[in-house]
Amino acid sequence: MENMSRRGKAASFFVWLAMVVLLFFLLTACAEKTPVRKILRDGSKAVPSSLAVQLQSISHEQVVIDNGLVQVTFSRPEGDVIGINYNDIDNVLEARNELNNRGYWDVVWYEPGNIGTYDKLQSTNFTIISQDENQVEVSFSRTWTLSNRGIQVPLNVDKRYIVRRGISGLYVYAIMERLEGWPDVDMDQIRVVFKLKEDMFHYMAISDSRQRIMPMPEDRNTGFALAYPEAVLLTNPTNPELRGEVDDKYQYSCEDKDNRVHGWIASDQGVGFWLITPSDEFRVAGPNKQDLTSHVGPTTLGMFTSTHYAGKEIDTKYRNGEPWKKVFGPVFIYLNSISAQEEEEIPTLWDDAKEQMLLQVESWPYDFIKSDDFPSKEQRGSVSGQLLVHDRYINERNMWAQSAYVGLAPPGDAGSWQRDSKGYQFWTQADNRGNFVIENVRAGNYSLYAWVPGIIGDYKYYNDISITEGCEIVLDILVYEPPRNGPTLWEIGYPDRTAAEYFVPDPYPTLMNQLYNDQADKFRQYGLWERYADIYRHNDLIFLVGVDDYSQHWFYAHVTRNKGNKTYQATTWQIKFDLENLFNFGNYTLQLALASATDSELQVRFNDEKAYPAHFTTGLIGKDNAIARHGIHGLYRLYCIEVPSYQLHNGNNTIYLTQSRALGTFQGVMYDYIRFEGPTET
Incomplete structure (x- = not known):
């Protein structure tokens, strides 16, 4: 009986083992048929998010920062982003380009009477702002002197870059300043530019409805030029499906209020490159200002100042020694990837980029910026209130200013905000009853402006508003009486x-x-x-x-x-x-x-x-x-x-x-x- 019991136990063991093996093969087969949809923000190596940030190397020509997720290389002392290593890709930027033509800042400027030119803001000084296991922030700066007049835009420039622990990307911002008494100048465009690998990034996404496979740069060169240089008819594109289409970078413009995230996907590698703008405070001309996003290159732009869709009526002129200082950004360069490199997985990268954008917006203003020129949340203030509309030819009673755009911008006349490019602006959209809250406003003096969909004209509050550190200003009920002379x-x-x-x-x-x-x-x-x-x-x-x-x-x-x-x-x-x-x-x-x-x-x-x-x-x-x-x-x-x-x-x-x-x-x-x-x- 004892031997019979032993044989029964052995048989049971082998049956159990066979079931385990069978289950293993079944799971393996299912895994092979079902692609994994999980976003791997740490690339394909499953690098622990606890890995410390390292200022990996500093030489006379380069600076390298690595957090295990991304490795970013800068030119020294110029301060251009010349390489981003991510997900086993040595460089997502176009390495065939010159070092100052991969990831860079530029300004279109001219002294009155002269022709506009680009200044790529090449720096002369490198400084480590902060360095520990959680974050590295570096600065590439230059100081303008009179000897550079006519050669460089008259600005002191401090370009800053931040790599953080466990974050798959790079934060970018710049502090620009002109001192009192400096020469007259026009600055029509200020932006940051990233040019990606041409043979890798072919799919561009700007919004849920505006995304597609894009032409190659050489397709534009072989195409037929139309009424202006930006517009080209594709006659012999690399991708035959694009033959007969028009490519024009202005077709991908976007209103600033809607321009939060855009970028490119390298489908074969399952990698996305995104530029996220968490706030409009440093942009110009209000929420309805339109500007460029991404376009054939593959190129991704962070536009801060431009005369697009407005012309020189946007005040980009600095006269009579006018001093000025402004922080542009930070914007966030985000990289993500998927484990399954299949075309149907592309929406996963876009959806994840949108989720990341929301996280960045919720985190604004950032609490990790190491510049006194960027105030923390505690150093800012807020304004709230309710806006009504009174038009007796529509309704004898006051009406709620439904979905009104309400904002703080530099003091001026009603509507002057849409022509301002020098100060900061803070806008929100009111609810259905005209209630609004404008949060995270930098200290300073502002006018409060508004316009209401469905109602003509511009509203301006009769008093200027002074924002001080930590203030919470609650206004009385505001009433806008739009232009009206009769029924x-x-x-x-x-x-x-x-x-x-x-x-x-x-x-x-x-x-x-x-x-x-x-x-x-x-x-x-x-x-x-x-x-x-x-x-x-x-x-x-x-x-x-x-x-x-x-x-x-x-x-x-x-x-x-x-x-x-x-x-x-x-x-x-x-x-x-x-x-x-x-x-x-x-x-x-x-x-x-x-x-x-x-x-x-x-x-x-x-x-x-x-x-x-x-x-x-x-x-x-x-x-x-x-x-x-x-x-x-x-x-x-x-x-x-x-x-x-x-x-x-x-x-x-x-x-x-x-x-x-x-x-x-x-x-x-x-x-x-x-x-x-x-x-x-x-």
Whole structure:
């Protein structure tokens, strides 16, 4: 019996062992069929996040910082990022480029009367700001002297880089300063640039709906140049599927309020490279300012100052020895990877980049910056309140300023924030009841501004606001009374500071970007301005109030007419409307809001197309260039035009809108909103 028991136990053991082996093979087979979707932020080596940050080496020519996740190499003393080692890739930057053409800062600048040039801000001094097992921060700086006048932009520059423990990336910021009495200068663009490996990064992502496989740089070189250098028709691309498409970096522009994360994916390696901007405080011209993101290169940009979609009306001029100092950034360069290198895994990298962006936004202002010029959360203040709108022709009672954009910016007139490039700005969007909280505001003096979707004009609080360390300012209820002289007789469009609601035509089939086939972003297609002459071959646009639908019958841009042989013709649009019971006293009002203007003069006439001078003219306005750059808006302009009753008729009336400047293709305006008001009711 004892031997029988032993044999039974042995049999049971072998059965158990066989089941374990079978289970092992089953699990292995499943693992082979199911790719692992987990993001490996530490690359493929599973490096412990507790690994200390090391200032690995310092030589006369290079500085190397390593945290086990990324290894970053800088040129010394210039301070360019010349190498990023990640996930067994020796360098995700384009190593074939010169050292100062991989990861670098630059400024477009000029002294008045001179031609603009690039300064790549090559530094002359290297300093270790902080160094321990949790963080290394280094500085590459230079000091401007009068002997450098005409050679370097007159700025003291301190470029800072931070590598942190357990963080898969690099923090980048710069402190720029000009001292009192320094030469006059214009600085039209300030940015940081990263150029990635051309043979590796082919997939670009800007938003959930704007991402795609991109052309190669050589595809642009072999393509057909279009109306301006940035736009190229791809005739013989490396990827045949892109043949016949247009590539233009301005098609990938984005409003700053929406520009939080963008970058590239190397699909074969399962690696993503992302530029995350956690705050807009150091950007210019408010939340609606548009700027570049990523484009063919593969290139990723952190744009801090530019005249794109605004022109020189953005105040980038420094005159009469004006002193100035500003911290740009930090922005975060984030790298991530996936274990399964399959095309369907690409969304995983993008989704993870968005999650990382949210983490960075929540962490703002960062508490690890080692510069006295970057205030901590405790050193900042906040402003809160509620904004209402009072327009008695809409509602006798105050209305909530739903979804209003409310911000603090340097003191100025109402709306001046959209032309400011020198100070800091802090914006938020109010809730459905107009409640707002503006947090993490640097100490200083500001004006409080606002604009409300659906309401014309700009609001400004009557007092300037002084932010001090730790303050929590709670304002009384604010009431905005928008421009209004009388009841609405008719209106065209919706007041949201864009022309997006108007008729955007289909692009030419031979000049398309397949990314923008959907209706929402169709305005980003190339060449839409030329469609005006196709649709209105013999006569200009005529809009019948009460009959026509502005989404179908109001062209998105009031452009010139191309007559051929490089000649252009001014165009005149007509608004026809009936007016019953004309008042013979008082004035009517035409509220005319423009979403953009480029080298334009809009003349307005009432019932007399030949009236000279015009009953109203804007004069020469605008350098937005939003028509060519697919922007749907530039700077906002509002004109309140009084119309004496003697210029109107009982019955049929016509308003003539003439864009009178016609030297080129891209002169024109975009309308935001037009409203015709009756005389004031007493």
